[in-house]
Amino acid sequence: MSGGVAVVGGGPVGLTLANLLGQRGVQTTLLEKNSEVVRDPRAIAVDDETLRALQALGLYEAAAAGFELELPVRFVNGRGEVLAEVDRMPKPLGHAGVGSFYQPELEQVLRSGLARFPCVSERFGHEVTALRQDEDGVVLSGRSVSGRPFEVAADYVVGCDGGSSFVRRQLDILLVGSTYAEKWLVLDTEGDTLPQRDVTFYCDPARPAVSVYRRSGRRRWEFLELDGESDEWLLRPETVTALLRKYVDPSGITVQRKIVYTFHARVAARYRSGRILLAGDAAHLMPPFAGQGMNSGIRDAVNLGWKLAAVVRQGAAPSLLDSYEEERRDHVKKMTDMAVTMGRCIMPTRPFRAAVRDLIFRLLGSSSWSRAYVREGRYRPKPMIGRSRLIRRGGWRSLAGRMIIQPEVEDAGGRRWPLDEVLGHGFAVLGYDVDPTRHFTDADRAYLRSLGARFVEVGPRGRDARAPAPGDAVRVIDPEGTLRRWLGRHAGSVLLLRPDRYVAAVLSRADAHEGIDWLRRWIPVPRAAPARGGVAHRGAARVRGPVTR
Numbered sequence: 001m002s003g004g005v006a007v008v009g010g011g012p013v014g015l016t017l018a019n020l021l022g023q024r025g026v027q028t029t030l031l032e033k034n035s036e037v038v039r040d041p042r043a044i045a046v047d048d049e050t051l052r053a054l055q056a057l058g059l060y061e062a063a064a065a066g067f068e069l070e071l072p073v074r075f076v077n078g079r080g081e082v083l084a085e086v087d088r089m090p091k092p093l094g095h096a097g098v099g100s101f102y103q104p105e106l107e108q109v110l111r112s113g114l115a116r117f118p119c120v121s122e123r124f125g126h127e128v129t130a131l132r133q134d135e136d137g138v139v140l141s142g143r144s145v146s147g148r149p150f151e152v153a154a155d156y157v158v159g160c161d162g163g164s165s166f167v168r169r170q171l172d173i174l175l176v177g178s179t180y181a182e183k184w185l186v187l188d189t190e191g192d193t194l195p196q197r198d199v200t201f202y203c204d205p206a207r208p209a210v211s212v213y214r215r216s217g218r219r220r221w222e223f224l225e226l227d228g229e230s231d232e233w234l235l236r237p238e239t240v241t242a243l244l245r246k247y248v249d250p251s252g253i254t255v256q257r258k259i260v261y262t263f264h265a266r267v268a269a270r271y272r273s274g275r276i277l278l279a280g281d282a283a284h285l286m287p288p289f290a291g292q293g294m295n296s297g298i299r300d301a302v303n304l305g306w307k308l309a310a311v312v313r314q315g316a317a318p319s320l321l322d323s324y325e326e327e328r329r330d331h332v333k334k335m336t337d338m339a340v341t342m343g344r345c346i347m348p349t350r351p352f353r354a355a356v357r358d359l360i361f362r363l364l365g366s367s368s369w370s371r372a373y374v375r376e377g378r379y380r381p382k383p384m385i386g387r388s389r390l391i392r393r394g395g396w397r398s399l400a401g402r403m404i405i406q407p408e409v410e411d412a413g414g415r416r417w418p419l420d421e422v423l424g425h426g427f428a429v430l431g432y433d434v435d436p437t438r439h440f441t442d443a444d445r446a447y448l449r450s451l452g453a454r455f456v457e458v459g460p461r462g463r464d465a466r467a468p469a470p471g472d473a474v475r476v477i478d479p480e481g482t483l484r485r486w487l488g489r490h491a492g493s494v495l496l497l498r499p500d501r502y503v504a505a506v507l508s509r510a511d512a513h514e515g516i517d518w519l520r521r522w523i524p525v526p527r528a529a530p531a532r533g534g535v536a537h538r539g540a541a542r543v544r545g546p547v548t549r
Helices: 012-023 048-056 060-064 103-116 166-170 231-235 237-245 293-314 318-346 351-364 368-375 419-423 442-450 482-490 512-522
Strands: 005-008 028-032 073-077 082-086 120-124 126-134 137-144 149-154 156-159 175-190 199-203 209-214 218-224 254-268 276-278 408-410 416-418 428-432 454-460 474-478 494-497 503-507
Touching: 005 012, 005 137, 005 149, 012 028, 012 103, 012 120, 012 293, 028 126, 028 149, 048 060, 048 293, 048 419, 060 103, 073 351, 082 351, 082 368, 103 120, 126 166, 137 156, 156 166, 156 293, 166 276, 175 231, 175 237, 199 318, 199 351, 218 237, 231 237, 231 254, 237 254, 254 318, 293 318, 351 368, 408 419, 416 419, 419 454, 428 482, 442 512, 474 482, 494 512, 503 512
Parallel strands: 005 028, 005 156, 028 120, 073 199, 156 276, 428 454, 454 474
Antiparallel strands: 073 082, 126 137, 137 149, 175 218, 175 254, 199 209, 209 218, 408 416, 408 474, 428 494, 494 503
16 A cells, blocks of 8 residues: 555554545555454443444444443442442433443454445554654555565554554653552453343442443453452462352353453553554553543544545645644543542542542432432533634534534434434534525535535424425424524524534634635645545445435
8 A cells, every 4th residue: 555544453443443534535554463353352331422433434233233232330339238320321422321342243343344445455464563754654564474574655654553552652652641559350251140231330348349241141340459469369260250259150150351450541642743643542541440441542533534534635734633632632631530530439448438438429319419410420521622723612602612412303204313314424514493505605615515514404393304405405303302402592503513523613604604714724625525425435334314405
């Protein structure tokens, strides 16, 4: 390959990024040192943003067949008392907030998805051992599992090669943060007979533990290594059996994997060096207690994919890529802080600290507001972008920088669709009870169409979706009024939506032209206009939404 993007690392993050680039027609080479996808489960938690990303890739149904979704989360103390439950999480993004999965199955779905894109080449069994960059591009070299040398030239490289990232080390980028003094025994088991299908944090000062249910009789267990214990002792079969026996009959259980982990809360000093960027664990490491390690990496891929496509295929300025770290660093820190806080709730081994923790949980349960705050998972950082060159601010109450929700909308035939199926894969212009095309000049509309943008008019309940939509807009109905409530005072404005579904700008008729000029400064008219709603490709998941005009 010469030109395009090289992705180093074929885990969930690298595979997701390669699919996103393929969907946008970017020449992509994925290089993975292992010959196959992982056989051992590592990541286990999936959230609504990752599920939305899989939906956008057309892989949700295939992947979700192995997911266990809407898992309740319980915190239980050493006396077996339930301190708190997270079991009423809303679904503003159209998907469950908490779920579990089996990593080998997800990676296989993502790898199979690459076959849809002629522009993507996947090379498993190819280890990168050197890279060099100049102002014109990057050259990667290494050896295949057969010992044959290879060389790949690319415009840009993304290191998705894990916590011990070769790419990051080659760039001399440090991981800044802390490493936990505590170690944890991690077990993946099969043949599970425990009846509860949930995530349970056993906040027992005698030995904190975690249990995560997965489908097909699988479960993840984690046990804190106590003072005076050794890794070798924890890994002994008799020790493993004794630890499991406290919670479940171990007689029919098979231990698929056991390992002692040290957890980290670290982030790369920078996410970019010239034409090389870092994503996933190569860019940040966080404790597993919030289940956000892989999910944060998927957010990296979603944020970066469309921007790389804009630079490589549409001629956008390379400085656009600086917005990647600008937008992702703060959210990663918030997720890491949440994981650290949850760890502090779980890990106390001193009875006094555990008693104080229990008291705090009881106080949280003493009012309806605080109970709802916990049960609905409101403590989780929202998908929002702070300062960014790719967000046009409009005041502290503006929706700019927020991820748009995904309610169901109704087409002219009365069929309901998730909103993203109507918006398409690229930019979108959404008007609520207003013609989204009338805000713009002919030149502005032509520019937006050159980006592959879709114009969508959403009407309130009672509006006839069969009435002809103005221009080339798609018309649908908001049957439950969900989108109207989210928009609030902005219902009469037009939203400019980025491909990653963040609101880039809220535009009135008076400032719509100025808003498009702002976008045009970052993303010019493409050298070759993309297909409407996404790049056409072999076997690709097409936009299935209505095309009422």
